[in-house]
Amino acid sequence: MYVAVKGGEKAIDNAHRLLAEDRRGDPAVPELSLRQISEQLSLAVDRVMTEGSIYDRDLAALAIKQARGDLVEAIFLLRAYRTTLPRLAVSRPVDTTAMHVHRRISATFKDLPGGQVLGPTFDYTHRLLDFDLAEPSAEVPEAPAGSPRGDPVPRVTEVLNREGLIAREVADDPNAPVGDLTREPLAFPADRATRLQNLARGDEGFLLALGYSTQRGFGSTHPFIGEIRMGEVAVEIEPEDLGFAVEIGDILLTECETVNQFKGSKTEPPQFTRGYGLAFGYAERKAISMALVDRALRGRELGEEVVAPAQDEEFVLYHSDNVESSGFVQHIKLPHYVDFQGELDLVRRLRAERDAEAAQ
Amino acid sequence: MSVVRGYNFAYLDEQTKRMIRRGLLKAVAVPGYQVPFGSREMPLPYGWGTGGIQVTASVIGPDDVLKVIDQGADDTTNAVSIRRFFARVAGVATTERTTEATLIQTRHRIPETPLAEGQILVYQVPIPEPLRWVEPRETETRKMHALTEYGVMHVKLYEDITRHGRIATSFNYPVLVNGRYVMSPSPIPKFDNPKMHRMPALQLFGAGREKRLYAVPPHTRVESLDFEDHPFEVQTWDDVCALCGADDSYLDEVIVDDQGGRMFVCSDSDYCRQRRDAGHAGHGGPSDLETVERGTP
Numbered sequence: 131m132y133v134a135v136k137g138g139e140k141a142i143d144n145a146h147r148l149l150a151e152d153r154r155g156d157p158a159v160p161e162l163s164l165r166q167i168s169e170q171l172s173l174a175v176d177r178v179m180t181e182g183s184i185y186d187r188d189l190a191a192l193a194i195k196q197a198r199g200d201l202v203e204a205i206f207l208l209r210a211y212r213t214t215l216p217r218l219a220v221s222r223p224v225d226t227t228a229m230h231v232h233r234r235i236s237a238t239f240k241d242l243p244g245g246q247v248l249g250p251t252f253d254y255t256h257r258l259l260d261f262d263l264a265e266p267s268a269e270v271p272e273a274p275a276g277s278p279r280g281d282p283v284p285r286v287t288e289v290l291n292r293e294g295l296i297a298r299e300v301a302d303d304p305n306a307p308v309g310d311l312t313r314e315p316l317a318f319p320a321d322r323a324t325r326l327q328n329l330a331r332g333d334e335g336f337l338l339a340l341g342y343s344t345q346r347g348f349g350s351t352h353p354f355i356g357e358i359r360m361g362e363v364a365v366e367i368e369p370e371d372l373g374f375a376v377e378i379g380d381i382l383l384t385e386c387e388t389v390n391q392f393k394g395s396k397t398e399p400p401q402f403t404r405g406y407g408l409a410f411g412y413a414e415r416k417a418i419s420m421a422l423v424d425r426a427l428r429g430r431e432l433g434e435e436v437v438a439p440a441q442d443e444e445f446v447l448y449h450s451d452n453v454e455s456s457g458f459v460q461h462i463k464l465p466h467y468v469d470f471q472g473e474l475d476l477v478r479r480l481r482a483e484r485d486a487e488a489a490q
Numbered sequence: 491m492s493v494v495r496g497y498n499f500a501y502l503d504e505q506t507k508r509m510i511r512r513g514l515l516k517a518v519a520v521p522g523y524q525v526p527f528g529s530r531e532m533p534l535p536y537g538w539g540t541g542g543i544q545v546t547a548s549v550i551g552p553d554d555v556l557k558v559i560d561q562g563a564d565d566t567t568n569a570v571s572i573r574r575f576f577a578r579v580a581g582v583a584t585t586e587r588t589t590e591a592t593l594i595q596t597r598h599r600i601p602e603t604p605l606a607e608g609q610i611l612v613y614q615v616p617i618p619e620p621l622r623w624v625e626p627r628e629t630e631t632r633k634m635h636a637l638t639e640y641g642v643m644h645v646k647l648y649e650d651i652t653r654h655g656r657i658a659t660s661f662n663y664p665v666l667v668n669g670r671y672v673m674s675p676s677p678i679p680k681f682d683n684p685k686m687h688r689m690p691a692l693q694l695f696g697a698g699r700e701k702r703l704y705a706v707p708p709h710t711r712v713e714s715l716d717f718e719d720h721p722f723e724v725q726t727w728d729d730v731c732a733l734c735g736a737d738d739s740y741l742d743e744v745i746v747d748d749q750g751g752r753m754f755v756c757s758d759s760d761y762c763r764q765r766r767d768a769g770h771a772g773h774g775g776p777s778d779l780e781t782v783e784r785g786t787p
Contacts, residue, residue, distance in 0.1 A: 138565045138567040138569070139570050139574075209531045210533040213532070312530075313528045314528050453531065457538065458537040461616070462537075468599055468679055468740065469662075471679070472661045472725060473660055475725050
């Protein structure tokens with residue numbers, strides 16, 4: 131006798147218990163603390179904050195712990211929490227020119243005001259497994275204390291701007307409120323601020339692949355890294371009843387500006403154009419990828435032929451969010467008995483008709 | 491089940507609920523039209539019914555009685571999970587009985603028991619755009635709806651007929667609502683399409699990931715697209731439900747052994763129980779149908 135698929139409640143409870151047990155792993159091994167995650171897996175925390183759209187290291191560390199290190203799952207946890215938070219204020223635009231710089235490099239000029247500051251980068255490490263790290267080490271030798279550069283670090287694009295070699299970027303209306311993707315659904319054509327917001331929340335892997343595709347000729351944008359800078363900037367809000375801005379804290383940001391070749395069009399002279407990327411924390415791969423895709427998406431406004439996936443705003447913006455894509459891709463593991471029954475019935479009918487025709 | 495602390499009634503904050511209700515009012519005013527809305531990130535994944543959950547959360551009140559089904563059944567894991575979610579965040583009464591529910595959230599089915607005036611049926615919708623399979627771009631499909639440019643849908647059905655001799659769509663079968671908008675009925679089997687026509691209950695549709703709402707008000711015309719010489723038809727079975735003997739309900743096929751043995755049972759678990767309670771019984775065993783040659787076209 132057929133036993134119906136009963137007991138969903140009990141199955142779910144047990145699944146949750148198993149999950150909790152697996153998350154903890156061997157109880158003989160000390161449990162991870164949020165502080166350990168936030169200090170020693172800091173780049174994972176940065177990614178989860180960026181794509182989860184909250185700057186909060188503790189919450190991101192908690193999400194990573196709860197998600198067993200699955201960063202996309204951690205991003206989802208953080209987003210689902212974020213959506214319940216009240217909005218207290220909208221910050222003023224952060225001034226990254228005034229950034230307290232830990233790293234700043236330009237690939238377009240050998241030297242420039244503010245200098246090249248390598249900072250804590252993987253770039254010139256040899257990727258050899260360091261077996262010394264396999265055991266808890268006694269002490270990490272202290273890095274030479276670089277004096278933080280107090281002098282202003284002007285932007286590379288400003289240097290080009292003075293000569294009029296790079297397209298100026300002026301907001302249509304600097305006082306107009308910025309759209310909010312978490313409150314308003316996407317509509318097309320999307321303005322640049324909305325596109326950048328989407329890319330900032332977008333999946334790093336997706337943007338990386340799209341950015342890469344533009345370099346391989348699918349919508350080439352001939353980019354140079356004008357500048358990458360990473361460091362702290364102040365966040366200011368202007369409470370309505372106060373009338374002036376107050377600083378509420380510092381956040382660590384990675385910013386990338388690309389300088390892209392542009393041969394000019396009917397309306398625009400030959401000049402360089404820009405792509406822009408910004409991420410919470412130290413997230414250089416994300417910031418560069420974002421800048422490449424941002425520039426590719428500007429094809430329409432610059433009068434370029436829009437042919438490649440990275441230039442296609444519906445394609446890019448509708449598919450960049452990993453909370454959306456991870457959910458929808460995985461939902462096909464939910465039961466589809468009813469639809470499948472319909473398909474079974476249809477295929478059987480079509481086959482029966484074919485057989486009947488063949489028999490005639 | 492105790493109500494979870496620290497969250498508003500039914501999870502969403504009241505402003506968000508109002509925003510969704512405004513969208514729903516517009517959807518009811520323009521039957522079948524997809525209304526964009528500021529879909530929120532929910533604590534369940536996209537694809538699990540976040541649109542339906544948001545609609546339910548914004549219309550549910552403390553006196554409502556909620557029923558949740560997935561594939562027609564109340565006891566499938568996702569239905570259990572969503573029902574629990576509302577029991578936790580809203581503390582409302584839940585039921586498995588179609589007739590007792592004031593609010594029914596569904597994935598992939600319409601209950602067999604006819605719905606009555608005053609009830610609300612909330613559908614979870616994965617892809618709200620019925621034209622998506624012929625045109626992937628939202629900018630284009632919105633124009634096509636605005637201009638009632640639906641010829642492509644009939645061309646697609648016509649191509650099916652020339653290729654297969656019949657319309658080869660068994661679920662998510664497009665409908666025309668109130669003679670104006672072509673609408674996706676969500677992935678219900680076409681068997682359920684006729685139930686939408688002039689249904690006395692209010693039908694609300696929520697697509698969370700795609701950020702769209704739409705609705706069919708009570709007693710509205712809902713016609714499945716077809717041709718005069720190839721009229722719309724629904725699935726039929728040669729066998730009956732093995733448990734309750736029903737010959738008028740949508741049957742799920744269950745594999746009972748590794749020799750190809752199978753049996754058919756009602757997909758609507760409440761309908762099946764009602765019939766068994768009323769003394770009906772099926773043959774209780776595997777189907778003896780050799781080749782399945784079902785129904786008459």
